[in-house]
Amino acid sequence: MNPGTEAAPANRAEMHGGAWRPWSGERRPSRLRAAPIVRAGLRIALRKKLPLVLLFLPPVVATIIFSFVVYTVAALAQGMAPAGLGGAGGAMGQAMGGAGGAGDIVKQLVRVREMIVGFHLSTDFFSVLLMAWFGAGLLADDRKSGAHLLYFARPLTRFDYLLGKFCIVAAFGVLGSILPGLVIISVAVAASPDWSFLQQEGSVVWKTLLFGGAWTLVVSSLVLAVSSLSTRKSYALAGVFAWFMFSGATALLLSRLLKDRDWLALSPVQCGVRIAEDLFDMRLGVRDWNTPLAWTAWGLVVALSWTIIWWRTRRLEVV
Amino acid sequence: MSLVRLQGVVKTYPRGKVRALDGLSVELPRGPVGLLGPNGAGKTTLLKILLGLLAPDEGLVEVAGHSPRTREGQLRLRQLVGYMPESDCLIPGQTGVETMVLLARLSGLSEKDALSRTHEVLDYVGLEEARYRPVEGWSTGMKQRLKLAQALVHDPELLLLDEPTNGLDPAGRRHMLDLVADLGRARQKSLLVCTHLLADIERTCDHVVALSGGRVLSSAPTTSMVGEDRRSVRVSVRGDARALAVELERLGHACTPLADGRLLVALSGEDADCLFEAARATGALLLAVEPRRDSLEQTFLEALAAQEARA
Numbered sequence: 001m002n003p004g005t006e007a008a009p010a011n012r013a014e015m016h017g018g019a020w021r022p023w024s025g026e027r028r029p030s031r032l033r034a035a036p037i038v039r040a041g042l043r044i045a046l047r048k049k050l051p052l053v054l055l056f057l058p059p060v061v062a063t064i065i066f067s068f069v070v071y072t073v074a075a076l077a078q079g080m081a082p083a084g085l086g087g088a089g090g091a092m093g094q095a096m097g098g099a100g101g102a103g104d105i106v107k108q109l110v111r112v113r114e115m116i117v118g119f120h121l122s123t124d125f126f127s128v129l130l131m132a133w134f135g136a137g138l139l140a141d142d143r144k145s146g147a148h149l150l151y152f153a154r155p156l157t158r159f160d161y162l163l164g165k166f167c168i169v170a171a172f173g174v175l176g177s178i179l180p181g182l183v184i185i186s187v188a189v190a191a192s193p194d195w196s197f198l199q200q201e202g203s204v205v206w207k208t209l210l211f212g213g214a215w216t217l218v219v220s221s222l223v224l225a226v227s228s229l230s231t232r233k234s235y236a237l238a239g240v241f242a243w244f245m246f247s248g249a250t251a252l253l254l255s256r257l258l259k260d261r262d263w264l265a266l267s268p269v270q271c272g273v274r275i276a277e278d279l280f281d282m283r284l285g286v287r288d289w290n291t292p293l294a295w296t297a298w299g300l301v302v303a304l305s306w307t308i309i310w311w312r313t314r315r316l317e318v319v
Numbered sequence: 320m321s322l323v324r325l326q327g328v329v330k331t332y333p334r335g336k337v338r339a340l341d342g343l344s345v346e347l348p349r350g351p352v353g354l355l356g357p358n359g360a361g362k363t364t365l366l367k368i369l370l371g372l373l374a375p376d377e378g379l380v381e382v383a384g385h386s387p388r389t390r391e392g393q394l395r396l397r398q399l400v401g402y403m404p405e406s407d408c409l410i411p412g413q414t415g416v417e418t419m420v421l422l423a424r425l426s427g428l429s430e431k432d433a434l435s436r437t438h439e440v441l442d443y444v445g446l447e448e449a450r451y452r453p454v455e456g457w458s459t460g461m462k463q464r465l466k467l468a469q470a471l472v473h474d475p476e477l478l479l480l481d482e483p484t485n486g487l488d489p490a491g492r493r494h495m496l497d498l499v500a501d502l503g504r505a506r507q508k509s510l511l512v513c514t515h516l517l518a519d520i521e522r523t524c525d526h527v528v529a530l531s532g533g534r535v536l537s538s539a540p541t542t543s544m545v546g547e548d549r550r551s552v553r554v555s556v557r558g559d560a561r562a563l564a565v566e567l568e569r570l571g572h573a574c575t576p577l578a579d580g581r582l583l584v585a586l587s588g589e590d591a592d593c594l595f596e597a598a599r600a601t602g603a604l605l606l607a608v609e610p611r612r613d614s615l616e617q618t619f620l621e622a623l624a625a626q627e628a629r630a
Contacts, residue, residue: 020440
């Protein structure tokens with residue numbers, strides 16, 4: 001033993017040597033190495049209640065309102081007053097342009113589908129808010145706090161790490177975009193006569209999943225890319241909103257100046273509107289432009305985002 | 320048998336064309352080992368290679384018989400190694416327990432094992448009271464101990480400790496050194512302690528490896544590097560120290576006055592009787608005679624100077 005190793009007993013710091021025992025178990029990393037990261041990330045995100053309430057309130061309220069309207073329209077299609085409205089059902093049906101007791105069921109079901117699409121587009125903003133708020137700090141905070149040193153000193157690949165982070169953001173996309181859509185569809189299915197909504201408009205289910213999933217993928221990738229470029233969550237948050245506003249304004253300006261609607265592809269939001277129009281077979285305005293271009297634009301955003309993320313996280317793997 | 324074996328390891332960073340490791344060959348024994356070296360010596364690159372974060376350009380690297388040549392090898396290596404980074408690295412928003420459980424799970428422990436192991440290790444490092452508090456509110460000493468705990472949670476074969484006493488006050492430093500010494504000596508863990516505080520290595524490590532310019536400057540047991548030189552003694556004198564020095568020089572012993580008034584005498588033989596003869600002859604009174612003890616710093620600087628002279 002070296003001189004100086006033994007300190008006087010009175011100077012020894014508190015240490016509970018009795019608590020130590022060598023590990024005799026097995027270390028076997030799971031194939032789902034990203035799962036603990038997702039769990040830990042969601043736990044941290046759900047810990048602060050105020051942002052949760054503020055950010056989830058609008059989608060929840062919108063879901064309740066749209067569910068009620070969809071239920072009402074579906075009930076009117078059956079020629080009955082919706083529960084709770086009493087005699088007002090007929091009046092409301094007239095006010096909503098419904099056919100009342102003699103209504104055309106198919107027409108009403110199409111209206112339900114349009115409402116679901118309208119819901120998707122109206123809640124897109126809130127889903128961006130959710131994903132940006134909870135995702136902006138995921139890579140930026142790790143970089144700032146140096147937590148990547150702990151992650152990458154484990155048997156964890158960069159793919160696992162990024163998959164975990166992506167799943168955290170995407171979970172909020174699912175909660176803010178896909179889940180409310182499925183709730184409204186469920187209401188429509190339950191309220192329509194003889195499951196007619198499912199029979200006539202059943203494709204809305206997979207189209208909702210496809211549209212919501214693609215939107216979640218685009219926004220999550222973008223949020224993570226901006227986060228990987230930032231050193232603070234606040235910068236990343238500002239960056240995400242700046243990008244959405246700048247791309248939207250540029251797309252509108254160029255499309256009007258050059259009188260070519262294809263320029264709208266510069267804005268992911270406009271692409272979303274176009275894709276929704278095409279996917280759900282409806283017209284929401286005068287946005288009759290190239291749908292494959294909208295899909296390509298979304299694909300490019302995703303590809304570019306992941307290139308940035310992959311490039312930036314190479315630097316995280318540094319001791 | 321050695322735990323870590325490096326043979327002819329070369330690592331060059333293409334961007335700066337810097338040869339960080341230049342044919343490094345060393346075998347690290349089991350137990351606590353200190354890693355010394357000036358800035359740019361290759362310590363960080365060596366740590367990265369031992370963590371499987373960097374692959375060497377040439378040479379052989381083995382940790383407990385595993386090589387980081389392939390991706391699987393790198394991942395396997397990280398299962399066997401625990402790493403305590405120098406800088407702040409704790410995950411914000413998490414409690415101590417959550418941090419530990421997450422990292423234990425990532426190291427391959429089951430949910431149940433991760434939780435029980437977390438509590439054991441937090442108890443061991445003395446963080447049992449704070450374990451459910453968010454880490455942001457912890458003191459530097461507590462954070463440093465949590466960093467040590469997370470490196471230990473999966474009971475790795477090799478612990479890499481990068482500046483474990485960095486930023487700690489004297490009490491925290493003593494606590495950390497006690498833990499490191501206990502792990503290395505009482506718990507028989509293999510440690511590689513990378514620090515520029517040579518006193519920390521003297522106190523906690525049984526073996527020292529000094530690097531310079533990407534090569535091994537020396538690799539030897541700590542005791543041999545901080546050993547006593549019985550031929551050199553420090554002499555405390557009451558009386559005429561100058562006359563004593565002259566008399567010793569006359570008897571053939573080199574004598575150097577020290578700043579604190581003592582004399583450093585290089586004896587020409589093993590016998591120190593000449594000191595007393597000279598003292599009697601000059602009427603000086605010898606208060607203390609103690610062998611000169613080389614510090615690790617002194618040995619390290621001498622080795623560095625010798626290497627520069629050779630170069």
